[in-house]
Amino acid sequence: MNRPMIRYVLGSVLKIEALLLMLPWLVGMIYRESQAVYYVAVASLCGLFGLLMTYKRPSSNVFYMKEGCLTTALSWIILSMFGAVPFFATGEIPSYADALFETISGFTTTGASILPDVEALSHCSLFWRSLTHWIGGMGVLVFLLAVVPMSGGGSMNLMRAESPGPSVGKLVPKIKTTARILYVIYLAMTVIEIVLLLVSGMPLFDSVTLSFGTAGTGGFGVRGDSIASYSVLQQWIITVFMILFGVNFNFYYYLIYRQVKKGFSMEEVRWYLIVILTAIAGIFLNIRHLYESGFKALTDAAFQVGSIITTTGYCTTDFDLWPGFSRSILVLLMFIGACAGSTGGGMKVSRGIIAVRTLKKELLSYIHPKSVKKIQYEDKPLEHDVLRSLNVYIITYVILFSLSVLLISLDEYDLVTNFTAVAATFNNIGPGLSMVGPTGNFAFFSVWAKILLMIDMLAGRLELFPILILFHPEIWREFFSKKQEREKAKQKAGDKN
Amino acid sequence: MFLSKFSQAIQSENKGLHIMIVGCGKVGVTLVEQLSKEGHDITVIDTDAGLVQNVTNTYDIMGMVGNGASYSVQIEAGIADTDLFIAVTGSDELNLLCCTVAKQVGDCAAIARVRTPDYSKESAYLREKLGLAMIINPELETALEACRILLLPSALEVGSFAHGQAEMVKFKIPEGNLLDGISLMELHRNVESNLLVCVVEREDNVIIPSGGFVLQKDDVISFVSTPKIARSFLSKIGFNIRQARSAMIVGGGRAAYYLATQLLKNGIEVRIIEQDKKRCEELSILLPKAIIINGDGSDEELLREEGIDSVEAFIPLTGIDEENIILTLFARQFSNAKVITKINRIGFKSVIDKLDLGSILFPKYITSEAIIAYVRAMSNTIGRNNIRTLYYLVNRKAEAIEFEIEEESAVTGVPLMNLSLKPSLLVTCINRGGKILIPKGTDEIRVGDTVIIVTVHTGFNDILDILA
Secondary structure, three states: OOOOHHHHHHHHHHHHHHHHHHHHHHHHHHHHOOHHHHHHHHHHHHHHHHHHHOOOOOOOOOOOOOHHHHHHHHHHHHHHHHHHHHHOOOOOEEEEEEEEHHHHHHHHHOOOOOOOOOOHHHHHHHHHHHHHHHHHOOOOOHHHHHHOOOOOOHHHHOOOOOOOOOOOOOOOOOOHHHHHHHHHHHHHHHHHHHHHHHHHOOOOHHHHHHHHHHHHHOOOOOOOOOOOOOHHHHHHHHHHHHHHHOOOOOHHHHHHOHHHHHOOHHHHHHHHHHHHHHHHHHHHHHHHHHHHHHHHHHHHHHHHHHHHHHOOOOOOOOHHHHHHHHHHHHHHHHHHHHOOOOOOOOOOHHHHHHHHHHHHHHHHHHOOOOOOOOOEEEEEEOOOOHHHHHHHHHHHHHHHHHHHHHHHHOOOOOOOHHHHHHHHHHOOOOOOOOOHHOOOOOOOHHHHHHHHHHHHHHHHHHOOOHHHHOOOHHHHHHHOHHHHHHHHHHHHHHHHO | OOOHHHHHHHHHHOOOOEEEEEEEOOHHHHHHHHHHHOEEEEEEEOOOHHHHHHHHHHOOEEEOOOOOOOHHHHHHHHHHHOOEEEEEEOHHHHHHHHHHHHHHHHHOOEEOHHHHHHHHHHHHHHHHHOOOOEOOOHHHHHHHHEEEEEEEOOOOEEEEEEHOOOEEEEEOOOOOOOOOOOHHHHHHHOOOOOEEEEEEEEEOOEEEEOOOEOOOOOOOEEEOOOOOOOHHHHHHHHOOOOOOOOEEOOOHHHHHHHHHHHHHHHHOEEEEEEEOOHHHHHHHHOOOOOOOEEEEOOHHHHHOOOOOOOEEEEEEOOHHHHHHHHHHHHHHOOOOOOEEEEOOOOOHHHHHHHHOOOOEEEEEHHHHHHHHHHHHHHHHHOOOOOOEEEEOOOOOOOEEEEEOOOOOOOOOOOOOOOOOOOOOEEEEEEEEEOOEEOOOOOEOOOOOEEEEEEEOOOOOOHHHHHEE
């Protein structure tokens, strides 16, 4: 285990967080809020730790898969632990566990809140809450790869551990360029949304924070009723952008590089749009009778579908009051999730497509036991290894999910609450149904249930395995083993002879 | 529009070339390793998904599974933006086809590996007709290098520059030698002035020495000089400079064929031991002057019977590294023959270095040296000073580069002592119209010269890079 390298990466992550924490401080200065000073304090603390940890460059930058997973998991944990401090220090969230829940919910772009009254928060804290979405959406390590020079192919292991989706491909040969392209697309789309919202008459603060929430597919709003009190036009802008941020970013890359045909032939994007349109149609027909105007029904249906499938979690209406059919559709959408390679969570559309094809193949093998069929995806045959890891992913997903529901039910709330609370955090959505519905929040859970949900959020964001590997004893045995030092000492002695 | 400009800005920031490599075999991976270290954008194509997976996991490059000769695969891999296309699959025909297609589809330079003797004689013709930038033949290059060593057996390595007019010779100072304990200044004054010691390896260190540097026994030194002076110098310090008269080669593959042809041309008697009867017959037709022995080259009795103790050079060229190493160790124990070991794989290099095998050839490096030299010259946008030759020295810790000086620049027309050069760098040799100068501080570089630089810095593209 290359500990110096892990330390170095973690230090760099802290340095980046220090810079990011300066932004809410600026916002606080503009609104002349006393809380801003805590952000500067935490920022300098992060910066100090970061500088100490990156003071010595690691001698070897060998980086294997296990280091990649461990580093990713630890980065996210450290990032959240420091990010939670300002909420706690300003006294806006009195318990550190709650502050941590809020921050993890932010970085994992979940958007599940424990705050009963959002509007009581200061502007700088609201801004920081939304900024965590924006950082967490594309990933802090991808950002690190884009700005920090790291040689060696090992850095691919970092990106693979952080990016959503069954298989992570690069857009261009160099990982640094890939990371930069992703961030430029991300930034550009966010800016476009901010501008559109401004033009539609939204105040600057709201447009920036809501755009951050949309871009990261997070879901923290700045008003108590989420998006409901904004104008219909603004709701539609947010709907469209939520759906756009749930599209595989390779699609935009192809568009920019004039490979439009290749972009539109992406199966995942096509199916993603088909699922969205079907869901909107289903819900619209189901809730039409509740509304006086058809357009309002369509607006709400489209907004909720876009919000849930991309795992954003904004809402314009209390969909907990909708008929059972519509609610069921929404719960199913929670599991499907957005496209791989987007900022959204969930199981991902691509996994769904491949899983359905595996099922079809299996059925075929019952009819023609000796038939041979290779599953194709995006016009390419899938390797056995990809299918295997996909199946294992789904099984692991189900096991973790069931286990979480079981453990959380120790709190003695009703099944819908428990089930959707886990679904909403595990898939990084935010609101669930019943007690954790759009009008509720997660504050009532016990500390243990909250810790469990935090682990669920991290596991969901990092595609399960980087977090699960933390529970494997061998990782820690290797991490704490003194073998390396012994070998080094031996080598030194050898050099002297 | 706005976005595309933006992304172009991102892309143009890295100055590397876009290189596409077909074939992830040994040579392919060596190229990837070196080229990705030099900062180029690399895409590899291979039909074997496992190989592609391996190489993309280890290096920061893009991989694609597919047939590299297929038009659509090349398009998808981005041939349109590719500057250099290298085909190094196992099949010559496929390599040539890949390059031909690539030349039609994209606007790029193409390099193909062609190693079958049938084509190698026609390589100049093929290169011209197919419009290729380079045809590489690792086996032939290996054979040529082995042959150079056998013509000067006391050397560990011999590299040739300026069409063979200058040579870089590497040897180890034995105990009690004249050179043990004298400084380079004394060496110039008392022994031979017309040569330049450019690299000294002492234990694990690589030193580019200055005049006051004192040589010791067991130092491995490399010097540049003309072939004639090199020989007279080596004989002055008590080395045997007579070329080997007989050679025994184990294994009758392509490399053996090329080596035997070269050796026979230089009047060296050749014995080849090959296990496969049919191959023996082929070889006997191809090489009528050589003695072809059908037998197991790893059989100790057979080697003794065929006179391993009396032969003057012994070169195991089987496809298995371990076998080559064992045979070399055996030969060093039982005879005084000059041995050359060919190592195909590069793993466990630290162990191999400790074994004291004498001259070691790495065919993979020999191939990549030529390609890297070409790539460096290609990515050189500053001037038009081309790289002619490039050699890795000492496990690639140092490089010897031959530059062609085609135009006036900051380094031309100025006495060398007035130039502020980078540390650990030597201008070792100037070739002016076929005459080899070992430069003094008062000499200057002129347009039309070729200049050989030895340095521990890597990645020089242009002669101007020597300035601090």
